[in-house]
Amino acid sequence: xxxxxRTVPAATLYDRVAQRSAECVIAGYSTSFGWAxxxxxxxxxxxxxxIYALVRxxxxxxxxxxxxxxxQERSRMxxxxxxxxxxxxxxxRSTNLVVQAFAVTARRCGIDAALxxxxxxxxxxxxxxxxxxxxxxxxxxxxxxEVVGLMCLRVFLDGDEAEYARLAPAASALGAAFQKVNFLxxxxxxxxxxxRVYGPGLDPAAFDDARRDLLLDEIEADLAxxxxxxxxxxxxxxRAVAAAHGLYAELARRLRATPAARIxxxxxxxxxxxxxxxxxxxxxxxxx
Numbered sequence: 001x002x003x004x005x006r007t008v009p010a011a012t013l014y015d016r017v018a019q020r021s022a023e024c025v026i027a028g029y030s031t032s033f034g035w036a037x038x039x040x041x042x043x044x045x046x047x048x049x050x051i052y053a054l055v056r057x058x059x060x061x062x063x064x065x066x067x068x069x070x071x072q073e074r075s076r077m078x079x080x081x082x083x084x085x086x087x088x089x090x091x092x093r094s095t096n097l098v099v100q101a102f103a104v105t106a107r108r109c110g111i112d113a114a115l116x117x118x119x120x121x122x123x124x125x126x127x128x129x130x131x132x133x134x135x136x137x138x139x140x141x142x143x144x145x146e147v148v149g150l151m152c153l154r155v156f157l158d159g160d161e162a163e164y165a166r167l168a169p170a171a172s173a174l175g176a177a178f179q180k181v182n183f184l185x186x187x188x189x190x191x192x193x194x195x196r197v198y199g200p201g202l203d204p205a206a207f208d209d210a211r212r213d214l215l216l217d218e219i220e221a222d223l224a225x226x227x228x229x230x231x232x233x234x235x236x237x238x239r240a241v242a243a244a245h246g247l248y249a250e251l252a253r254r255l256r257a258t259p260a261a262r263i264x265x266x267x268x269x270x271x272x273x274x275x276x277x278x279x280x281x282x283x284x285x286x287x288x
Contacts, residue, residue: 019101062074081099132197
């Protein structure tokens with residue numbers, strides 16, 4: 001039993017219902033994440049799903065293509081979500097079940113404003129920044145992805161501050177790699193539907209193989225850095241993180257083999273049989 005387990009109250013029935021609601025959100029939005037998360041042991045699996053459910057809801061607020069939702073309405077919804085999250089973290093009970101589930105995890109695992117505030121700042125940027133420069137992009141990636149990796153690391157390590165400090169850079173690198181892969185995969189959608197460009201000086205209309213390779217060099221360096229942490233993760237999370245790492249490494253390989261002109265038009269995916277193989281290898285602890 002860890003010190004945190006001795007001092008944090010057990011989850012109530014309401015908390016458990018909230019956690020099941022978070023699981024439903026994940027199942028509805030992300031097949032790959034849903035499968036990878038099954039490789040997590042409990043209670044880590046429940047806590048990680050609760051983190052990603054809040055992330056998914058916030059992302060949906062800013063990205064939902066519903067044309068009737070104005071920027072002002074989206075901004076109000078996002079600020080309501082951020083305020084509700086802060087209240088729940090302070091010890092209140094939220095009537096938003098996803099927020100309640102996240103707050104249970106945050107209080108249990110030591111996730112605080114240092115990680116939560118940058119996340120909501122990046123969500124706000126999606127409503128106000130159409131084209132990023134290098135500085136704003138780094139800030140955006142930190143808030144939208146790196147801090148999510150750090151939240152999960154808090155869950156994985158369960159209060160081991162020394163190990164958290166040692167592995168935090170690799171966890172940040174993994175979050176950054178995931179986000180940068182998504183930038184490439186969603187190049188067409190981000191530009192054509194959402195009016196955003198995630199890349200200094202990046203012109204989607206002139207996107208070529210050379211620019212693709214530069215971005216993938218950066219992604220592969222992040223993935224290599226992230227891989228150094230895998231042997232040091234607890235067994236309760238190691239296989240799942242290896243699976244997620246493997247899926248994104250496979251996406252990076254497929255993006256490298258895909259002409260830039262096609263990336264500009266269509267989303268690159270990992271076929272289901274290959275995805276299953278990556279997940280199976282991770283479950284069995286088999287390295288490429």
